[in-house]
Amino acid sequence: MQLYNKLxxxxxRQLIRDAGKHRLTISFYQYHQxxxxxxxxxxxxxxxxxxxxxxxxxxxxxxxNAQLSVPGxxxxxxxxxxxxxxxxxxxxxxxAREQDNESFLxxxxxxxxxxxxxxxxxxxxxxxxxxxxVTAREFNDLIEDPNTVLVDMxxxxxxxxxxxxxxxxxxxxxxxxxxxxxxxxxAEHKKDKKLVMYCTGGIRCEKASAYYKHKGFEDVYQLEGGxxxxxxxxxxxxxxxxxxxxxxxxDQRLAEKIGDEVISNCHQCGKPCDTHTxxxxxxxxLLFIQCEECKAHFENCCSQECxxxxxxxxxxxxxLRAGHYNSNNIFKKGRSEKLVFKKHE
Numbered sequence: 001m002q003l004y005n006k007l008x009x010x011x012x013r014q015l016i017r018d019a020g021k022h023r024l025t026i027s028f029y030q031y032h033q034x035x036x037x038x039x040x041x042x043x044x045x046x047x048x049x050x051x052x053x054x055x056x057x058x059x060x061x062x063x064x065n066a067q068l069s070v071p072g073x074x075x076x077x078x079x080x081x082x083x084x085x086x087x088x089x090x091x092x093x094x095x096a097r098e099q100d101n102e103s104f105l106x107x108x109x110x111x112x113x114x115x116x117x118x119x120x121x122x123x124x125x126x127x128x129x130x131x132x133x134v135t136a137r138e139f140n141d142l143i144e145d146p147n148t149v150l151v152d153m154x155x156x157x158x159x160x161x162x163x164x165x166x167x168x169x170x171x172x173x174x175x176x177x178x179x180x181x182x183x184x185x186x187a188e189h190k191k192d193k194k195l196v197m198y199c200t201g202g203i204r205c206e207k208a209s210a211y212y213k214h215k216g217f218e219d220v221y222q223l224e225g226g227x228x229x230x231x232x233x234x235x236x237x238x239x240x241x242x243x244x245x246x247x248x249x250x251d252q253r254l255a256e257k258i259g260d261e262v263i264s265n266c267h268q269c270g271k272p273c274d275t276h277t278x279x280x281x282x283x284x285x286l287l288f289i290q291c292e293e294c295k296a297h298f299e300n301c302c303s304q305e306c307x308x309x310x311x312x313x314x315x316x317x318x319x320l321r322a323g324h325y326n327s328n329n330i331f332k333k334g335r336s337e338k339l340v341f342k343k344h345e
Contacts, residue, residue: 003042003046007106010201013105015289016101021101022071022073023072023101023103024070024071024095024096024099025095025103025104025251026069026070026093026094026095026096027066027094027096027200027203028066028093028223029096029115030063030064030091031115031127031128031130032087033061033063034061034062034063035061037061037111040059041109041110041111044059045073045109045144045236047081048068048109051071051081052070052074053068053069053070054068055067055108057108058106058111058115058306059109059111059112060111060113060114060115061114062113063115064113065116065197065203067250069104080165082335083105092225094115094225094226094229094232094258095203095232097228097235098256102249102252103252104252105252107201107329111198115203116204116212117174117175117176118207120176120211121178123129126210126214129208129210129213130206130209130210130222131197131213132220133222134223135287136233136234137239139198139221139310140239141198141228142194142205142221143164143242147194148193148194148196149168149186149196150166150167150168150196151167151168151170151186151195151197152168152169153175153178153198154200154204155170155178155333157276157287157334160263160264160289161245161246161264161274162248163243163244163245163261164242165243168185168224173333174315175208179208182208182212183215191218194225195209195212195217195219195220195221196270197221197223198222198223199223200248201224201227201229202222202223202225202229203226205222205340206222208222209221209222220271226248227243228256230243241259244259244263245261245263246258252333255274255275255276266290267279267288267289267290267334267339267341267342268290268294269293270340271293273291275291276290278308279288279300279303279306281306282317283306283309284301284302285322286334286338287333287334288302288333290341305338
């Protein structure tokens with residue numbers, strides 16, 4: 001039985017376009033002790049592949065983290081399947097406000113050591129002993145309280161294009177890097193301040209809330225459903241939107257517009273801009289912010305060097321990158337020295 005993808009991204013893109021179906025971009029997570037992640041991974045793939053589910057799903061002993069795309073006319077079938085799994089029954093589904101039929105082009109279900117890499121090796125840490133979940137309305141009230149410390153649990157390239165008013169946005173590359181930095185910076189407020197956290201969909205701040213409770217913080221909160229759910233609630237309930245800019249997302253869209261304000265700049269010319277792209281040079285593929293003028297000038301590349309490379313015949317490009325591992329650039333996420341207006345602060 002096939003338990004992996006056989007189609008390329010371009011082949012799948014064409015099938016999606018030919019089908020002409022509206023698709024829903026959805027994310028969800030659940031912390032739960034899974035005895036055999038590989039068996040559960042295969043079970044998901046066997047059932048989701050015939051439903052035409054596409055996406056990136058991680059399964060580990062500690063639970064599941066899923067970002068995916070489902071045909072709209074099969075959503076009920078998909079939801080019924082989730083509800084048939086005891087620990088996923090009634091799980092909150094974050095449905096994107098801005099839809100894109102091509103947000104995901106393959107179904108990738110992978111077994112990982114953890115669904116959120118945290119660098120922790122502490123057998124006494126209980127990830128299910130989480131902080132208090134709050135709604136958008138409660139969150140708005142909390143972050144106006146002078147006794148609140150508001151922390152963004154995302155990485156620098158996410159917070160650069162959007163974050164909540166008055167939030168502390170640690171300049172970090174990874175979640176695991178953020179945990180000790182935040183603990184050290186606010187250690188003196190374990191007893192006298194409310195620690196309020198948020199992230200994209202809730203999965204990182206839920207683990208962080210459990211971690212900081214484990215470390216002795218007494219009053220810990222998290223925005224339930226993250227920025228995605230916050231956006232839905234403020235829109236439907238007519239609440240004040242306290243988020244500035246865009247919400248970075250981990251699919252082909254790269255971002256969802258939450259507020260009207262543009263708070264970041266093109267990494268090449270400095271013009272106000274909050275549109276991420278990946279360098280068109282396959283040997284680079286750097287993620288960075290690029291305005292339309294620079295995109296045209298550099299042909300979707302991060303530098304003149306990369307622009308010159310993509311003009312070469314494909315065989316010459318392949319020869320140039322042979323033997324070179326490009327992930328150093330991929331994971332710099334806008335920090336490359338090639339970018340004149342990269343984030344410095």
